Amino acid sequence: DTEVTQTPKHLVMGMTNKKSLKCEQHMGHRAMYWYKQKAKKPPELMFVYSYEKLSINESVPSRFSPECPNSSLLNLHLHALQPEDSALYLCASSQVRDGNSPLHFGNGTRLTVT
Amino acid sequence: GENVEQHPSTLSVQEGDSAVIKCTYSDSASNYFPWYKQELGKRPQLIIDIRSNVGEKKDQRIAVTLNKTAKHFSLHITETQPEDSAVYFCAASGGYNKLIFGAGTRLAVHP
Numbered sequence: 088d089t090e091v092t093q094t095p096k097h098l099v100m101g102m103t104n105k106k107s108l109k110c111e112q113h114m115g116h117r118a119m120y121w122y123k124q125k126a127k128k129p130p131e132l133m134f135v136y137s138y139e140k141l142s143i144n145e146s147v148p149s150r151f152s153p154e155c156p157n158s159s160l161l162n163l164h165l166h167a168l169q170p171e172d173s174a175l176y177l178c179a180s181s182q183v184r185d186g187n188s189p190l191h192f193g194n195g196t197r198l199t200v201t
Numbered sequence: 202g203e204n205v206e207q208h209p210s211t212l213s214v215q216e217g218d219s220a221v222i223k224c225t226y227s228d229s230a231s232n233y234f235p236w237y238k239q240e241l242g243k244r245p246q247l248i249i250d251i252r253s254n255v256g257e258k259k260d261q262r263i264a265v266t267l268n269k270t271a272k273h274f275s276l277h278i279t280e281t282q283p284e285d286s287a288v289y290f291c292a293a294s295g296g297y298n299k300l301i302f303g304a305g306t307r308l309a310v311h312p
Contacts, residue, residue: 129290129302130245143299177244186294187233187252192244 090114091193093178099199102168108196110161110178116191118184119161121153122177124195130177136161137184168200203228203295207303214281215311222306224291225273233294234267234274239305240287248289249276281310 091112100106110119118137122130135143136155144153150172152164161178175195181188204227214220226234235250251258251265251274258265262281267274274293278285291303 127288127305129305132299135299186299189235189247189250190245190300192246194244 091178091180091191093176093193093196095196096194097197097199099201100165100168101201102170104168105164105166107165108163108176108178108198110163110193111159112180112191112193113159114180114182114191115158116180116182117158118181118188119155120179120181120190121151121161121163122179122192124175124177130192134163135184142184165198168198170200173198173200203231203293203299203301205291205293205301205303207291207306209306210304211307211309213309213311216281216283218281220276220278220281220285220308220310222276222289222291222308223273224275224293224303225271226293226301227272228293228295229269229272231293231295233300234265235292235300236265236276237290237292237302238287239290245290278308281308283310283312286310 094109121133124130133147134153139155150167154162177195178193179190207224232253237245238248239245249265262279264277288305288307290305292300295301
């Protein structure tokens with residue numbers, strides 16, 4: 088069973104669309120992450136939330152907008168994306184953001200931008 | 202900032218053989234080193250991790266060794282099985298408590 092749940096599993100969107108990716112965890116973790124993974128590459132950090140506050144933004148373009156409504160939920164709002172944004176988007180959580188806590192990944196959302 | 206190099210990029214072994222994947226890191230302050238396994242189309246899953254106060258850790262057929270002086274750590278898989286075939290990523294906790302991933306090793310275990 089996956090302890091971090093992501094929806095949807097697949098998403099196809101046009102460059103003018105607005106869509107959202109959702110992530111949920113019920114492990115009581117206080118740090119949540121968004122990663123982007125291109126084929127045959129490692130996960131690339133986008134955003135980190137710690138205790139529901141944004142603590143890291145890896146210079147991600149503003150067409151990606153994260154939101155953490157509560158300690159269990161993490162959203163990624165998408166608007167005016169480009170075809171090169173097509174990738175697997177992974178959500179992860181850890182007990183705390185101390186660099187020593189294991190990351191638990193969700194199964195990801197495979198995004199295709201047309 | 203932290204930089205993690207991983208070798209080899211691909212590794213092909215016969216079932217039953219051992220496999221070794223090596224990583225080096227640059228930030229001497231890094232103190233947490235996890236390994237993730239990612240099967241095709243699936244999420245990365247933690248298989249083993251080690252902290253800087255430990256030199257070696259084992260879990261059944263998997264072991265990780267850490268040499269802090271040389272700033273390198275390695276994953277050892279013994280008695281490989283076809284289900285070990287996957288991409289393996291090493292990582293190191295860099296500055297600002299971020300995990301930095303290596304580029305990955307594609308392991309193929311042939312029956």
